[in-house]
Amino acid sequence: MFKRYLAAAAVAAATLLAVPSPASAAPAQPLKLRGGLTIYLPIEWKVYRVDPDWTRVVTGKCRNPKSGYGTPECDSFWVLGPKAIKQGDELFRPYTGAEPFYPATDVQLCPHNRKWGQTPGGAEVKGLRQMGPGHKAAYREWAFRCVSYSNGKVKSRYVQREWFLPKTKILVVDQWNTPGLAAALKNADWS
DSSP states (O other): OHHHHHHHHHHHHHHHHHSOOGGGSOOEEEEEOGGGEEEEEETTSEEEEEETTEEEEEEEEESOTTSOTTOSSEEEEEEEOHHHHHTOSGGGOOOOSSSOOOOOSSOEEETTEEEEEEEEEEEEEEEEEEOSTTOEEEEEEEEEEEEETTTOOEEEEEEEEEEEETTTTEEEEESSOOTTHHHHHHTOEEO
C-alpha cells in the first residue's frame, strides 16, 4: 500500500513540475494598434514610432533605431498603417500584397549590409495566417537578393515576410526572420 502511495505521489509531483506556472512566463509589453489589435512583444524589444503609420520594433542590434524605412543594419520589423500602405508598392503605388512592400523606385540598400543593394523577387509562400482570434492576415514570403553595386553579383539572400490586414489597414513587414514574431502575431488580442 505504501509503495503504491509513493508511486502516485511521484507521478503527481512529476506532472506538476512539467507544467510551467504563469509566474514563469516571459514578461511581455503590449503594442496597441488600430482597430483594437494588441500584439504582446518580448520586453527586450524596443518600440519606436517614427510616425503614426510607421512603427519600428527593434529586436536586436541597430545602428539608428529612429531612422526611416530602408535604413540598413537594424534588426527589426515594421508595423505599418494606412499612409505607409498607400505608398508601399514599387513606384509608390498602394500596397495590395500582389508585390512586396518596397516603397522606392530605385535599388535600396540591403537591410543586412549597407555596401550592397537589394532586389525583390517573387513570392515563395502565399496564404493566410492567424492574427489573433477571428482574424486572418494575408501572408507572403518574398525572395530578395542583395547584390554588389559594382557588378550586380549576388552577395546574399533573405526572405521578406509580410502579414496584411486590408480591412484594418495594418501591414507587418519583417526582413530579419525575427524569431518569435509569428507567434506574437498569432497570439495577438482584439478588443
